[in-house]
Amino acid sequence: MIRLTLGLIVAAFLWTAAAPPADAQAVCGPRAEILERLEEEFAETPQAIGLSEDGALIEIVVSPSGGWTILATYPRRPSCVVATGKDWETLLIPAGQPA
Numbered sequence: 001m002i003r004l005t006l007g008l009i010v011a012a013f014l015w016t017a018a019a020p021p022a023d024a025q026a027v028c029g030p031r032a033e034i035l036e037r038l039e040e041e042f043a044e045t046p047q048a049i050g051l052s053e054d055g056a057l058i059e060i061v062v063s064p065s066g067g068w069t070i071l072a073t074y075p076r077r078p079s080c081v082v083a084t085g086k087d088w089e090t091l092l093i094p095a096g097q098p099a
Helices: 002-018 031-042
Strands: 027-029 045-051 057-062 068-073 079-085
Touching: 027 031, 031 057, 031 068, 031 079
Parallel strands: none
Antiparallel strands: 027 079, 045 057, 057 068, 068 079
């Protein structure tokens, strides 16, 4: 289940990263600073983490109110916010059950 969820998240990330709006500006910087700011300003804390096929560390940070951010970090590069949203919901589906 976790693998399926992370797979869907990574697929959404790749789709979003491939076609950003023309006026979009990347929010990038040191990983620790971005995570600190997300926690201080939005009460978002890490909830999931995984590696993409191209070597990015993908992190999902979520607030108790359901706000969320997806952060991508590649080796020797700054971390970048690639998506944000609201109404995050974690699904707890038992192993072997359809999603």
